[in-house]
Amino acid sequence: MKFTILGSGGAIRIPRACCTCSICKEARQKGFPYKRLGQSLFLHDGFILFDTPEDINEELNCHSIPRVDHIFYSHWHPDHTLGCRIIETLMDGSGKQVDVHIPKNDINITINQNPVFEYYRSMDFCNVISTNEDVYINKIRIRKIQLKNEFAYAFLICQGNKRVLYCPCHTMHIPYLPDLYHVDLMILAKGYSTILNDEWTNFERDTLRIIKELHPKRAIITHIEETDGIGYDEYKVMEKDLRNIEFGYDGQVIEI
Ligand SMILES: [Zn+2]
Ligand SMILES: [Zn+2]
Numbered sequence: 001m002k003f004t005i006l007g008s009g010g011a012i013r014i015p016r017a018c019c020t021c022s023i024c025k026e027a028r029q030k031g032f033p034y035k036r037l038g039q040s041l042f043l044h045d046g047f048i049l050f051d052t053p054e055d056i057n058e059e060l061n062c063h064s065i066p067r068v069d070h071i072f073y074s075h076w077h078p079d080h081t082l083g084c085r086i087i088e089t090l091m092d093g094s095g096k097q098v099d100v101h102i103p104k105n106d107i108n109i110t111i112n113q114n115p116v117f118e119y120y121r122s123m124d125f126c127n128v129i130s131t132n133e134d135v136y137i138n139k140i141r142i143r144k145i146q147l148k149n150e151f152a153y154a155f156l157i158c159q160g161n162k163r164v165l166y167c168p169c170h171t172m173h174i175p176y177l178p179d180l181y182h183v184d185l186m187i188l189a190k191g192y193s194t195i196l197n198d199e200w201t202n203f204e205r206d207t208l209r210i211i212k213e214l215h216p217k218r219a220i221i222t223h224i225e226e227t228d229g230i231g232y233d234e235y236k237v238m239e240k241d242l243r244n245i246e247f248g249y250d251g252q253v254i255e256i
């Protein structure tokens with residue numbers, strides 16, 4: 001399986017508009033990989049996109065993605081869904097409907113009480129597939145893993161004997177299911193370095209503990225917040241003390 005991280009940023013991107021901190025200044029000057037757009041992952045096998053942050057059009061352009069056939073949504077939060085108008089853009093370019101996969105009865109983005117995905121479906125821009133069953137695309141099996149907070153999902157992506165767990169957000173709520181131990185690759189949201197409360201994932205308290213307990217062969221950290229105040233170079237230094245753990249970046253290609 002071949003993946004590209006299209007966006008490794010969190011709810012607040014780097015650079016943050018109007019911010020004059022050194023991290024944002026550096027990102028403006030140097031661009032990628034110092035710059036981090038909204039969280040999104042692309043699986044080249046099957047042309048599968050996971051989530052659509054508002055930067056998704058730019059992300060698809062920057063990383064030369066030729067085609068999108070499927071979009072999987074992890075949860076409704078705006079940092080993962082507000083680029084959903086890409087459905088219209090993709091249809092207009094290819095004339096081919098995208099398959100939009102949402103958890104059963106779970107994602108309902110509405111504008112002025114009108115459900116957006118239903119509107120796009122009625123316009124023949126997309127098909128909407130609402131299920132919690134496994135989805136098979138070519139030889140890839142995608143299982144939706146409902147997180148313990150109940151409204152968000154991770155994905156277990158399998159091909160042959162390879163297993164990848166992708167948790168785009170809310171890492172602290174990953175359930176310890178038997179299939180999630182010892183995966184070949186985990187790509188998971190970092191959580192905050194600076195904020196400690198019971199509702200939000202904290203990097204040290206939650207993410208590092210989960211990696212240690214589920215014991216993947218390799219882990220890549222993403223959904224990296226500007227508010228943590230840590231730049232790309234500093235993450236590269238931090239990596240040296242973390243066995244099997246890397247900090248992802250926009251445009252990173254991962255083959256497994
Ligand atoms: Zn800043
Ligand atoms: Zn998020």
